[in-house]
Amino acid sequence: MNALQQAHWCAHYALEKKAQDVCILHLTPLSSLTDYLILATGTSDRHVQAIAESIRLDLKQHHQISPLAIEGMEEGRWVLLDYGDLMVHVFQQTVRSFYDLEGLWAEAKRIEPAPPQA
Structure with a gap:
């Protein structure tokens, strides 16, 4: 599975958990950090944690892909799942607005x- 297909699966799993404002940003031409960012919003600490955990578990169970690192799961305000070629950010709305990754990566193609x- 290539990174874009994996990004679409991550978005799909987030949407299954009722994540809001899910988008994929293509960073390959702009950064060597990662190829894709997946951004999603949850409505509470528990919702953010549930979205992130669903993505982690479903990718592992259905595609045998595990994250290289996970940050923020305990707090549930902003969870980062690092898969190397893609990074998943699940935020509460106030945190997403404050850090404005869409603005930071405004030149990235939005998918x-x-x-x-399958």
Whole structure:
């Protein structure tokens, strides 16, 4: 599975948990840090944690892919799942607005989540 397909799966799993404002940013032409950022918003600490945990578990169970690192799961305000070629950020709305990753990466191509292909 390539990084874009994996990004669509992450977005799909986030949307299954009722994440809001899910988007994929393509960073390959702009950064060597990662190829894609997936951004999603949860409505509470527990919701952010549930979205992030669903992505982690579903990628592991269905695709045998585990994150290289996880940050912020305990607090649930901003969880980062680092998969190398892509990074998943699940925020509460106030945190997402404050850090404004969409603004930071305004030049990145925005990809709307699509149903993933098996």
